Amino acid sequence: MDTLFSIATVEAGIRLGLPVALAALGAIINERSGVLNLGLEGMMLSGALGGYIVNDATGSPWIGLLAGLLVGALTGGVFAGLVVTFRTSQVVTGIAFTIVAIAATTYLFQLRWDIGELPPRVERLGMWPLVALTLVCVAGVWFLFRRTTLGLTISAVGESPESADALGYNVVLIRWMATIAGGALAGLGGAVLVNGPLGLFIEEVTAGRGWVALALVVFAGWRPVPAVAGAFLFGLCDAAQLRLQGTATEVPYEVFLALPYVVTLIALVVRARRSHTPAALGDPYVRGAA
Amino acid sequence: MRSVSRRFGETVALDGVDFEARPGEIHALLGANGAGKTTLMRILAGLDRPDTGTVEVFGQRIENFEPGPIRALGVALVQQHFTLVPTLTASENLVLARPEGALLPPGRTAGVRVQKLVEQFGLEVRDGVPASQLSVGERQRLEILRALDADAKILLLDEPTAVLTDVEAERLLGVARALADQGRALVVITHRLAEVEACDRVTVLREGIEAISDGAVDGYTRADLASAMIGTDTSGTITARTSRRTQAAPVCLRVRDVSLGRVSSLSLDVGEGEIVGIAGVDGNGQSELEAALSGRSAAESGEVSISGEPIAPGDPRSRRGQGLAYIPSDRYSWGLIGPMDLADNLELGRVLPIRPNRPARHKAARPSLDHWDVRTAGPHARTSSLSGGNAQKLVLARELDEHPSAVLACYPTRGLDPEAADTVATRLVAAAEAGCAVLWIGAELDELLAVSDRIEVLYDGTLFGPYLPPFDRAAIGLAMAGDAADRARSATGGEAGPP
Numbered sequence: 001m002d003t004l005f006s007i008a009t010v011e012a013g014i015r016l017g018l019p020v021a022l023a024a025l026g027a028i029i030n031e032r033s034g035v036l037n038l039g040l041e042g043m044m045l046s047g048a049l050g051g052y053i054v055n056d057a058t059g060s061p062w063i064g065l066l067a068g069l070l071v072g073a074l075t076g077g078v079f080a081g082l083v084v085t086f087r088t089s090q091v092v093t094g095i096a097f098t099i100v101a102i103a104a105t106t107y108l109f110q111l112r113w114d115i116g117e118l119p120p121r122v123e124r125l126g127m128w129p130l131v132a133l134t135l136v137c138v139a140g141v142w143f144l145f146r147r148t149t150l151g152l153t154i155s156a157v158g159e160s161p162e163s164a165d166a167l168g169y170n171v172v173l174i175r176w177m178a179t180i181a182g183g184a185l186a187g188l189g190g191a192v193l194v195n196g197p198l199g200l201f202i203e204e205v206t207a208g209r210g211w212v213a214l215a216l217v218v219f220a221g222w223r224p225v226p227a228v229a230g231a232f233l234f235g236l237c238d239a240a241q242l243r244l245q246g247t248a249t250e251v252p253y254e255v256f257l258a259l260p261y262v263v264t265l266i267a268l269v270v271r272a273r274r275s276h277t278p279a280a281l282g283d284p285y286v287r288g289a290a
Numbered sequence: 291m292r293s294v295s296r297r298f299g300e301t302v303a304l305d306g307v308d309f310e311a312r313p314g315e316i317h318a319l320l321g322a323n324g325a326g327k328t329t330l331m332r333i334l335a336g337l338d339r340p341d342t343g344t345v346e347v348f349g350q351r352i353e354n355f356e357p358g359p360i361r362a363l364g365v366a367l368v369q370q371h372f373t374l375v376p377t378l379t380a381s382e383n384l385v386l387a388r389p390e391g392a393l394l395p396p397g398r399t400a401g402v403r404v405q406k407l408v409e410q411f412g413l414e415v416r417d418g419v420p421a422s423q424l425s426v427g428e429r430q431r432l433e434i435l436r437a438l439d440a441d442a443k444i445l446l447l448d449e450p451t452a453v454l455t456d457v458e459a460e461r462l463l464g465v466a467r468a469l470a471d472q473g474r475a476l477v478v479i480t481h482r483l484a485e486v487e488a489c490d491r492v493t494v495l496r497e498g499i500e501a502i503s504d505g506a507v508d509g510y511t512r513a514d515l516a517s518a519m520i521g522t523d524t525s526g527t528i529t530a531r532t533s534r535r536t537q538a539a540p541v542c543l544r545v546r547d548v549s550l551g552r553v554s555s556l557s558l559d560v561g562e563g564e565i566v567g568i569a570g571v572d573g574n575g576q577s578e579l580e581a582a583l584s585g586r587s588a589a590e591s592g593e594v595s596i597s598g599e600p601i602a603p604g605d606p607r608s609r610r611g612q613g614l615a616y617i618p619s620d621r622y623s624w625g626l627i628g629p630m631d632l633a634d635n636l637e638l639g640r641v642l643p644i645r646p647n648r649p650a651r652h653k654a655a656r657p658s659l660d661h662w663d664v665r666t667a668g669p670h671a672r673t674s675s676l677s678g679g680n681a682q683k684l685v686l687a688r689e690l691d692e693h694p695s696a697v698l699a700c701y702p703t704r705g706l707d708p709e710a711a712d713t714v715a716t717r718l719v720a721a722a723e724a725g726c727a728v729l730w731i732g733a734e735l736d737e738l739l740a741v742s743d744r745i746e747v748l749y750d751g752t753l754f755g756p757y758l759p760p761f762d763r764a765a766i767g768l769a770m771a772g773d774a775a776d777r778a779r780s781a782t783g784g785e786a787g788p789p
């Protein structure tokens with residue numbers, strides 16, 4: 001039990017919370033504009049693989065992070081094309097997107113490294129640069145929504161697209177930008193996971209962290225600071241369960257494995273009842289179709 | 291705007307309309323529902339585009355019908371459905387409409403901006419609370435302030451007084467006059483004669499055509515305007531009944547002091563075998579009346595009874611049990627389930643716990659479909675594949691087959707082609723002649739004139755009438771535009787309006 005309550009656990013918790021925090025920030029930008037991004041897990045995973053391959057090839061985790069960001073932005077663009085321009089169902093498209101991303105990353109990964117072959121460990125970044133990076137992103141998103149006209153516009157598009165349209169804002173363009181930005185942050189989150197705490201890629205390495213991030217966004221009421229706080233709560237539970245798995249107890253280790261997800265779920269139930277959902281979340285916008 | 295036309299599918303919304311607004315004047319745009327008033331203004335604001343015709347703003351021809359560039363020319367539309375972002379405060383809504391650079395102004399500066407506008411134009415608005423928590427009047431004032439903040443030279447108000455109390459409406463017209471005096475051009479869409487009288491010029495639209503084009507308000511009497519609005523063409527599409535009931539019949543449907551939303555303390559009797567037509571322009575309480583009588587909403591107060599038996603408020607099922615047939619105004623929201631087949635829709639409301647198999651159900655449905663002349667591929671067809679007329683006949687088949695004692699028919703012919711409309715009307719008349727009490731809420735005066743034994747006019751939640759056959763078209767038209775209400779008010783000396 002001594003190992004459970006230690007500085008090391010807290011540090012591990014922070015490291016494991018960073019990717020979730022970044023993905024949650026991305027989802028906030030997405031969803032404040034009215035685009036429900038259930039493809040978040042898939043975008044994270046794509047960014048993770050992109051970041052891993054580039055880090056492996058160049059030997060620089062920073063370039064890996066950049067690659068994750070770009071891959072995420074690209075997936076965000078694809079998603080925006082489908083749900084914003086072609087107005088496909090955001091729920092179905094998002095889930096399908098994640099499923100395809102899981103399959104595609106597994107396939108690409110196996111093309112590069114055969115099954116059974118041990119994929120190389122890549123150079124890892126320390127905790128503090130990544131913490132700094134995440135804090136910059138939090139501050140950026142906070143500033144965007146609290147202090148800039150662009151943030152106000154994104155919120156307006158998510159709350160009442162017809163109003164924004166009548167005022168002359170381009171709803172489709174704003175949703176495209178928000179979806180790409182959200183994808184980029186999710187991809188960065190994935191890249192942080194493999195280039196930071198893990199240092200390697202395995203199939204479905206994100207392990208549902210994208211879904212957790214989506215839940216945290218609801219829990220945080222679409223506000224960046226509480227979302228990041230929630231992400232670190234999740235990270236702490238994740239770190240704790242890793243350590244609990246190592247201690248010999250009567251409890252099956254699967255219970256500990258489920259712990260972070262259970263805590264997230266409980267937090268969600270407790271908080272989500274009075275959360276404020278963007279009114280137009282999930283609705284494609286067509287002018288004149290009120 | 292020159293010879294502007296716009297079609298939506300089969301419907302011609304505007305047919306070669308000319309329209310002009312001049313600085314310093316208030317131009318009233320008068321017309322009944324569906325006359326094309328709102329479409330015309332949406333085009334002028336860039337929210338819609340004309341199929342043919344041209345629009346010029348200060349001599350500049352509009353090619354690109356987008357809201358942004360047209361706003362920049364100084365045109366602002368205050369729509370009936372407000373376009374404030376409900377979660378944002380007054381000052382945030384103003385900043386959204388006219389940002390001051392990339393960064394948001396600090397709270398205090400934004401507040402000062404609202405305060406200045408409020409003082410300059412005398413339109414009271416609270417700041418600091420989300421727009422969704424403001425009263426309707428406040429939201430409208432904020433919309434107008436937002437337009438003025440952008441220095442709108444041409445201000446279009448779409449039925450601005452529809453949601454206001456009398457006192458607020460009067461104040462608003464005063465503000466409109468002050469704005470016109472500053473050299474702005476104002477357009478006020480309305481269907482109320484009293485408001486037209488506060489304007490300088492008037493254009494009346496009827497079914498997409500100008501009935502009066504850009505006339506001086508002083509040149510017309512109320513009767514002129516009312517008849518231009520409702521038309522004088524009495525040859526409706528619906529076959530007029532040859533005989534009308536003249537003797538009082540025993541009361542079947544009794545409505546006593548029902549209040550709900552806009553409807554206040556409304557009482558009405560419909561006798562057995564009688565058709566009572568409720569005339570009026572939409573939005574005067576029709577939807578509340580429909581909701582209260584069908585049981586979809588519980589009335590705030592009052593009582594409804596059928597054949598002397600009072601029925602519980604807000605209980606559609608008990609109403610059906612007591613013999614009320616309901617033909618809803620929106621067939622697909624409240625009448626039919628589109629993805630289900632015809633036979634299933636016929637059974638709605640009387641489905642047995644254990645149902646016969648599908649072929650048996652389809653077989654059972656067939657006679658009813660034939661009798662009601664629902665033209666379709668068969669009972670297995672999806673209901674959403676039906677045309678409007680056949681869908682409505684399917685509703686009639688379900689509702690009238692059970693020999694109801696009363697029928698609530700809400701806009702039963704809306705959206706139907708003339709032949710189907712005539713069939714539906716004939717069937718309802720037949721139901722009345724078989725002894726059913728029919729309450730017919732309609733927007734088209736012609737059809738009500740053709741079928742009703744008695745007409746009441748619903749204006750601002752209150753009934754005016756009765757009007758008995760032979761009907762005085764002009765008098766009913768005046769009542770629909772609020773003349774009867776204005777008279778009643780001045781007769782009681784109640785200038786101050788409600789407390």
